[in-house]
Amino acid sequence: MFSILPLHLKADMSQPFLIWGGSVGPFDRRGPEYEAYVAGKLRCVTAILAREDATVEYLSRIGVSDNVRRVADPAFVMEPVEPQRDAIPFSILAEAIGFNFSSLMARYVTDGDVPACVRLVVETVRKVVEEFDRPIILVPHSQKAPSDDYVFLDQVRQALIAGGVPVYLLPRSLNAAEMKWVIGKLACFAGARMHSIIASFSSAVPTLSFSYSIKSNTRE
DSSP states (O other): OOOOOOOOOOTTOOSOOEEEEEOOOOOGGGOHHHHHHHHHHHTTSSEEEESSHHHHHHHHHTTOOTTEEEOOOGGGGOOOOOOOTTTSOGGGGGGOEEEEOOGGGHHHHSTTOHHHHHHHHHHHHHHHHHHHOOOEEEOOOOOOTTSOHHHHHHHHHHHHHHTTOOOEEOOTTOOHHHHHHHHHTSSEEEESSHHHHHHHHTTTOOEEEOOOSGGGOOOO
16 A cells, blocks of 8 residues: 545645655545545646656546656655764675665564564574675664664564674664665665665665565556
């Protein structure tokens, strides 16, 4: 499912109103009348700059197309910013494998069992370390409750360290541009969060995506 944006729009708007780089819909859960109501509101928006094909195709199905344009996610062109020197382990970045895991993955791989998902991630990272013998950096790209990457990855980190596998967890203090800088310096990266993957793609880092959302149904 992609994001449902709250809409409180007037048909006689006097100011331009844009939805830029967002996911829009679906609105059919509340029934066809509500979906038709929202479609009418969306047709009054100045421009909907959609970041994936799923949004464009859905909006077209409900009669919203004249003001819709397909664009790349703005995160592709966000400029990376170098973090403070004491915030990250600069000396190991070029050799390190980066991972971003989200507790949301539990819905799809462990039937919602988050502790089981933590164990699965721990075993995955352990096997990667055994196979490649490289430093591991965990990247908490989204840090909002209830699916806070930092909380989830800290559990992973603690379990790995307890098992004798050293890993580094990026601090909460880094913003998105700073995380993009870190990801751009890694040997390779594997992630679940869409914007962590975009940070890696747009930095020309070899990338593996853990795909579990309709947001990955796109053709950039």
